[in-house]
Amino acid sequence: MDKVKLFWSKTNRWHRGLFILLLVELRVFPGGQLGFQCNDPALSHPFNGDTISWKWLLATSIFVPLIVMLIVERKYHNEKSSKSKLAVEWFKEYLYGLLVNLLIVQTLKLIVGSPRPHFFDTCSPNEAQTCQESEYVASYTCTKAHWVSQSDKSFPSGHTSLAVHAGVFLAYYLHRRTSMTYKVLVFQVIFVSTAVVCSVSRMTDHRHHWWDVLAGALIAVPVLFYTIRSLCNNFECSSNSSTPDAPISVETKIVNIPLINAKET
Numbered sequence: 001m002d003k004v005k006l007f008w009s010k011t012n013r014w015h016r017g018l019f020i021l022l023l024v025e026l027r028v029f030p031g032g033q034l035g036f037q038c039n040d041p042a043l044s045h046p047f048n049g050d051t052i053s054w055k056w057l058l059a060t061s062i063f064v065p066l067i068v069m070l071i072v073e074r075k076y077h078n079e080k081s082s083k084s085k086l087a088v089e090w091f092k093e094y095l096y097g098l099l100v101n102l103l104i105v106q107t108l109k110l111i112v113g114s115p116r117p118h119f120f121d122t123c124s125p126n127e128a129q130t131c132q133e134s135e136y137v138a139s140y141t142c143t144k145a146h147w148v149s150q151s152d153k154s155f156p157s158g159h160t161s162l163a164v165h166a167g168v169f170l171a172y173y174l175h176r177r178t179s180m181t182y183k184v185l186v187f188q189v190i191f192v193s194t195a196v197v198c199s200v201s202r203m204t205d206h207r208h209h210w211w212d213v214l215a216g217a218l219i220a221v222p223v224l225f226y227t228i229r230s231l232c233n234n235f236e237c238s239s240n241s242s243t244p245d246a247p248i249s250v251e252t253k254i255v256n257i258p259l260i261n262a263k264e265t
Helices: 002-009 013-025 054-076 082-112 119-123 158-177 182-204 210-231 250-264
Strands: none
Touching: 013 082, 054 082, 054 158, 082 158, 082 210, 158 182, 158 210, 182 210
C-alpha cells in the first residue's frame, strides 16, 4: 500500500486521469449490464455506421480549438501575449477538461451497461432466440465477439458530450477574447451548430437513444464550467502569468517594493 501511495504521489493529474481511463477501457473492474425486453423495437434498429466517426470527432475536438485560439490571440492580442503563450496554456487546460469529460462518460458507460438501439443486430444475444413476446431478460450473452464490449455502451452519448464541450467552449472563448462582429457571430453559430448536428446524428444513426444524447449534453455543462471558470480562469490572464494582460496598479507596485527590499536584507 505504501508503494502505491508513493507511486501516486509522483504522478500528476494527467497521469492519474489517463491511468483511470485505461482501467475503464480495459474493463479491469466489472461493469453493469441492463437487460432487455424481448422484441423491443427500440433495440431492433440495424447498424448503419456513424455519420461522424470517433476519429473525426477527436481530431476536430483537439486540433480545431488550438488553431482557433492561436489565430485569435495573434490577431486580437498580439501585443499583449508573447508568441500566443496564453493560447497554448488555455489549450492545455481545455485538453484536460476534455479528458475529464471523456473519463466521466466512459465510466458511466461501464457502470450502466445500457443496450444500444442496434443491440439485437450487433449483439445477437442467445436469449433473444428463445424469449417470448415482451419477456424481460436480465442477463444475456452476445454471440458476435466484435460487439461484446460495444453493444451495451449506449448511455450516455460520448459523441454528444465531447461535441458540446468543444463547440460551446469555442463559442464562449470567442465571446471573451474577440470584439463581437458579424464574422465572429457566424463562427460561434457554426461551432454550436456543429455540436447540435453531431448530437442529432447519434439518434438518426440509431447509435444512441434520445435520453443518452440528453445525458451526454448535460454532462458536458458542469465539465465546461469547471474548464472555463477554474482551469482557464474565464480566459483572463492568470496572476502567475508574466504577460501584461492584467494591468498592475500603482498601489500594487508600491506595496511590492518594500517586500523585495526586505528579502534582500
